[in-house]
Every structure is written in structure tokens, then in C-alpha cells.
Amino acid sequence: MxxxxxxxxxxxxSEEVHEERLRIVRExxxxxxxxxxxxxxxxxxxxxxxxxxxxxxxEAEVCVCDLAQALGMTQSAVSHQLxxxxxxxxxxxRREGKSVFYSLSDGHVYAIIAQGLEHVxx
Amino acid sequence: MxxxxxxxxxxxxSEEVHEERLRIVRExxxxxxxxxxxxxxxxxxxxxxxxxxxxxxxEAEVCVCDLAQALGMTQSAVSHQLxxxxxxxxxxxRREGKSVFYSLSDGHVYAIIAQGLEHVxx
DNA sequence: TTATCGTATGAGCACTTGTTCATATGTTTG
DNA sequence: CAAACATATGAACAAGTGCTCATACGATAA
Numbered sequence: 001m002x003x004x005x006x007x008x009x010x011x012x013x014s015e016e017v018h019e020e021r022l023r024i025v026r027e028x029x030x031x032x033x034x035x036x037x038x039x040x041x042x043x044x045x046x047x048x049x050x051x052x053x054x055x056x057x058x059e060a061e062v063c064v065c066d067l068a069q070a071l072g073m074t075q076s077a078v079s080h081q082l083x084x085x086x087x088x089x090x091x092x093x094r095r096e097g098k099s100v101f102y103s104l105s106d107g108h109v110y111a112i113i114a115q116g117l118e119h120v121x122x
Numbered sequence: 123m124x125x126x127x128x129x130x131x132x133x134x135x136s137e138e139v140h141e142e143r144l145r146i147v148r149e150x151x152x153x154x155x156x157x158x159x160x161x162x163x164x165x166x167x168x169x170x171x172x173x174x175x176x177x178x179x180x181e182a183e184v185c186v187c188d189l190a191q192a193l194g195m196t197q198s199a200v201s202h203q204l205x206x207x208x209x210x211x212x213x214x215x216r217r218e219g220k221s222v223f224y225s226l227s228d229g230h231v232y233a234i235i236a237q238g239l240e241h242v243x244x
Numbered sequence: 245t246t247a248t249c250g251t252a253t254g255a256g257c258a259c260t261t262g263t264t265c266a267t268a269t270g271t272t273t274g
Numbered sequence: 275c276a277a278a279c280a281t282a283t284g285a286a287c288a289a290g291t292g293c294t295c296a297t298a299c300g301a302t303a304a
Contacts, residue, residue, distance in 0.1 A: 021181065021192075035177075038170075043165070052157060080282085112234070185250080
């Protein structure tokens with residue numbers, strides 16, 4: 001995201017009120033890094049495959065091949081997405097013999113999706 | 123998202139328990155369209171520019187050029203993103219003379235971002 | 245009307261993303 | 275040990291995304 005160098009352009013006509021508002025906004029706006037982390041988090045939820053994986057994990061701890069079968073997807077594709085979910089600490093894994101079982105790592109996951117559903121369902 | 127045609131592959135060893143689990147999952151999983159809408163919604167939040175726009179709108183109703191100045195971005199870039207936010211009914215607009223003022227259209231917007239922040243802040 | 249300001253939008257481009265395919269890693273069994 | 279199974283991962287490619295630039299639209303003022 002590029003930041004334009006300051007210009008002499010004064011947008012709209014009034015200036016005083018806008019300056020005050022800008023000050024307030026800059027105060028309350030989270031820092032650059034926190035904003036990016038936040039966007040990154042939502043990006044993870046922004047894919048229907050990953051959402052479907054999470055919905056399966058709402059019900060039970062599941063191994064990769066079961067996930068693949070439940071979603072009708074390749075083991076490879078599921079594994080790639082699980083990696084992303086794990087990197088963002090939304091799921092955790094546990095090895096049991098040859099299988100690896102995944103489960104939600106956090107109650108926030110359900111809370112976030114529930115909020116999203118409320119909006120989608122109007 | 124492609125659905126693989128059913129195969130004879132029986133993953134892992136046990137079968138009975140998995141079949142039962144799959145049935146439960148399929149019952150509770152939202153429909154295809156709802157899942158896509160949900161992913162689409164989160165995709166909108168998955169960009170730091172749009173998140174920054176929303177943070178500004180948390181404070182006040184703002185016109186496009188003020189948004190551009192507050193974020194140090196081109197008017198065009200901001201306008202493009204506002205379009206996406208509006209299409210997803212996260213913001214609404216109101217014309218006042220030559221300016222167009224944008225504001226949040228929904229309390230859900232704040233609730234969703236607040237949930238995300240909780241996760242990001244550990 | 246014409247000029248100007250504020251905003252919207254289409255084309256083009258660099259960059260990102262999700263899948264597939266092939267293959268590597270790790271675990272158990274013979 | 276080798277073979278089989280479950281999973282992870284890198285490369286490659288098509289599809290999608292966000293920005294810039296140019297330009298169009300809409301409202302107001304001269």
C-alpha cells in the first residue's frame with residue numbers, strides 16, 4: 001500500500017472540521033502492523049474451502065484424509081489449506097500413528113464465523 | 123472449487139465411526155451458497171485498505187476525498203474499495219452537493235472487526 | 245452554456261492465491 | 275531392511291485482486 005507524499009490539495013471546501021476529524025481518526029486507528037495482521041486473519045476466512053474445513057472441525061477432531069473425503073477434495077489441497085489455518089493459529093494438529101488429527105485451536109474461530117453468519121443471514 | 127467424483131478409496135482403517143461423523147457434518151454444514159456468501163464477506167475484510175476505511179467510518183461519516191487524504195491514497199483507489207464495501211452492504215452513501223458521504227450501514231461491521239481484533243491481540 | 249469540483253468506472257498491469265501434479269517425509273507393518 | 279499408508283511440500287498454472295491512469299458522470303457556480 002503506497003502512501004502519497006503530502007500535497008497542497010485541500011479537498012472539499014471546509015478545512016477546520018476535517019483536520020480535527022483526521023486527528024481523532026489517527027488516534028484511534030490501530031498501528032500498521034496490527035491492521036495487517038487483522039486483514040491477514042480475515043483473508044484466511046475469505047475462502048470457502050477453509051470455511052468448510054472449519055465447519056467440519058466444529059463437530060469433531062478429524063484426520064486429513066477424512067477431511068478430504070468429507071469435502072470431496074484432494075488430500076493435497078486440504079493439506080495446503082490446513083497449513084494456512086495452522087500458520088494463523090486457527091487450528092492445531094496432533095499426530096496419532098500415521099494420521100494427523102486437526103482441531104480448532106481457539107474459541108475465537110467460532111465467534112468470528114458466527115458474527116459473519118449473522119450478517120450474511122441478514 | 124471442484125468436487126471429486128466418488129472413489130473406492132477408503133481412507134484410514136476404520137470406517138463405521140467416520141461414516142457417522144460425515145453424516146453429522148453434512149447435516150450441520152451450511153449450504154453451498156451460504157458458505158460462499160460467508161467467504162465473500164470475510165474476503166472484504168481481508169484487505170488492510172478496506173479495514174482502514176472502516177476504522178475511519180467508525181469515527182464519523184466521511185466524504186471520499188477526506189477518506190483519501192486520511193489514508194494517504196488516491197481518490198480512485200478509495201472509490202474502488204468503497205464500491206466493494208457498498209456492494210457487500212457494509213457501508214452506505216449519501217449525496218450532499220458534489221460530495222458523497224459514506225458511513226457504516228450496519229452494527230455487525232464493528233462486531234466482526236472486534237472479534238478479529240481479539241484474536242489478533244492474542 | 246461552459247468550467248470546475250467531487251466522484252465513479254473501465255482498461256491494463258503487477259502481484260497474489262488455490263488447485264493439481266509429482267514427489268518427499270514420516271510412521272507402521274511385514 | 276522394504277513396502278504401504280498418511281501427510282507435507284514445491285513447482286507450475288489459471289484465476290482473482292488492488293492499484294494506477296485516463297476518462298466519464300454528476301452537481302454547482304460563473
